[in-house]
Amino acid sequence: MKFTSLYGSGVSCGFPSPADDHKEEALSLDEHLITNGPATFMARANGDSMQGVGIFDRDILIIDRSLTPVNGDVVVVALDGQLTCKILDRGRGRLLSANEKYKPIPIWEGQELIVEGVVKASIRYHRAAVRA
CATH class of the missing domain: 2.10.109.10 (Umud Fragment, subunit A)
Structure with missing residues (x-):
């Protein structure tokens, strides 16, 4: 599985947040799902x-x-x-x-x-x- 980036903070589903727009770590979906x-x-x-x-x-x-x-x-x-x-x-x-x-x-x-x-x-x- 290819790795993609995970943002360091959650993504607001309400009002947008100006803070924390940096990527934190590599993420493998295989690690999380399988x-x-x-x-x-x-x-x-x-x-x-x-x-x-x-x-x-x-x-x-x-x-x-x-x-x-x-x-x-x-x-x-x-x-x-x-x-x-x-x-x-x-x-x-x-x-x-x-x-x-x-x-x-x-x-x-x-x-x-x-x-x-x-x-x-x-x-x-x-x-x-x-x-x-």
């Missing part, structure tokens, strides 16, 4: 069920198979052979959407549930032409 390369894969999100956690249609998900999923993690699972991205609710035995329009998905005894990995990050393009 901890275990061989166990990491990417997939494109489809739909609006995960908007409440900041995952939108066509975002790219960074998924790590080496992470042990814990309650509340955003995970990609194969449920009866169908891939889906949801919030893991082990305590109640279900998968949750992050959009009120969608009901929880119960996990019944005997159903095949394979956790493919934990969603570590997502990438969203803000320029429409890039998303095509």
Whole structure:
């Protein structure tokens, strides 16, 4: 991965700040997004069920198979052979959407549930032409 520069201060999303316009350090996206390369894969999100956690249609998900999923993690699972991205609710035995329009998905005894990995990050393009 090529390195790019990281500015020393945050970028204001309100009123512009005249201070801190210098670059601080080199930044590798691989270092931030990929901890275990061989166990990491990417997939494109489809739909609006995960908007409440900041995952939108066509975002790219960074998924790590080496992470042990814990309650509340955003995970990609194969449920009866169908891939889906949801919030893991082990305590109640279900998968949750992050959009009120969608009901929880119960996990019944005997159903095949394979956790493919934990969603570590997502990438969203803000320029429409890039998303095509």
